[in-house]
Amino acid sequence: MSEKVKQIAGEDEQELTKSERKKLRREEKQREKEQADKNKARRKLIKLGLGWGLPGLVIAGAAWAVITSPKTADDDIVSRESIHWHPRLTIAINGEQREIPGNIGIGGVHKDIHTHGADNTLHVEMNRLVREDDVRVKNFFDIWGEQFTSECILDACNGDDGAVKMLVNGVENQEFENYLMRDGDRIEIVFEKERGDA
Numbered sequence: 001m002s003e004k005v006k007q008i009a010g011e012d013e014q015e016l017t018k019s020e021r022k023k024l025r026r027e028e029k030q031r032e033k034e035q036a037d038k039n040k041a042r043r044k045l046i047k048l049g050l051g052w053g054l055p056g057l058v059i060a061g062a063a064w065a066v067i068t069s070p071k072t073a074d075d076d077i078v079s080r081e082s083i084h085w086h087p088r089l090t091i092a093i094n095g096e097q098r099e100i101p102g103n104i105g106i107g108g109v110h111k112d113i114h115t116h117g118a119d120n121t122l123h124v125e126m127n128r129l130v131r132e133d134d135v136r137v138k139n140f141f142d143i144w145g146e147q148f149t150s151e152c153i154l155d156a157c158n159g160d161d162g163a164v165k166m167l168v169n170g171v172e173n174q175e176f177e178n179y180l181m182r183d184g185d186r187i188e189i190v191f192e193k194e195r196g197d198a
Helices: 003-011 018-068 137-144
Strands: 077-079 083-085 088-093 096-098 123-126 163-168 186-192
Touching: none
Parallel strands: 088 186
Antiparallel strands: 083 123, 088 096, 163 186
16 A cells, blocks of 8 residues: 555544545555556567667668768779779889789789789789779789889889889870779880980
8 A cells, every 4th residue: 555545544544434445545556557557568668669779770870871872973983893904014214124023912812903923914803893993003003012103113213313204005194103004004114314314
């Protein structure tokens, strides 16, 4: 019996009839039952919320990320499926050919751009969506661990000793490390003095 019923029953015991006391107890039991039902419903909602709410939030978050992510620009896609290209790369510094070693980028998992033998052939192999950034010549140099920019090739940098020049398929090209390689390209990187500087 609740304190309120006890208090009313205690103070007014002489004034309340037996039927009135029963009625008060029934009302109190009904209030307790209603409170217990509310608590049970609240616990059920919490369990349901944890059971479905968290996964629901994850799904809603993923959907929001997909909807709001920037769209893929088709103009930078090289291939939607795969490529297997073989450009050739030669490097000459002051007339001396530099060897491009075999097995660059070869390991437990082959890098997208690698070499097999020391034959100046790069293997550009990707079995996925391929973007322009994936086929830039600088990626090979990053994998190799050597430098190539418009300013430097390997250990030779522009200055009194010469300057970096690049030819692609026999034509001078100013894209240097940003050049987008293609199958069958002949890429020549040359460091030499200008002919008028000798």
